[in-house]
Amino acid sequence: MQELNTKKVKCPECLNYMILIAHNNGYSGQCSVCRSIIYSKQQTPKEKLIKIIKN
Numbered sequence: 193m194q195e196l197n198t199k200k201v202k203c204p205e206c207l208n209y210m211i212l213i214a215h216n217n218g219y220s221g222q223c224s225v226c227r228s229i230i231y232s233k234q235q236t237p238k239e240k241l242i243k244i245i246k247n
């Protein structure tokens with residue numbers, strides 16, 4: 193059985209709520225409003241790296 197790990201976050205670009213899907217070492221997803229692709233990587237419990245790719 194596969195567990196799908198998702199996270200609801202606010203898009204850094206347009207502040208729309210979007211769903212990120214968990215990967216090996218982070219989260220990623222595409223905003224349905226502004227079409228930006230967001231990569232979120234947990235570095236330490238206090239630090240987070242977010243990469244935004246604009247279309």
Ligand SMILES: [Zn+2]
Pocket residue numbers: 203204205206207208223224225226227228
């Ligand atoms: Zn957006």
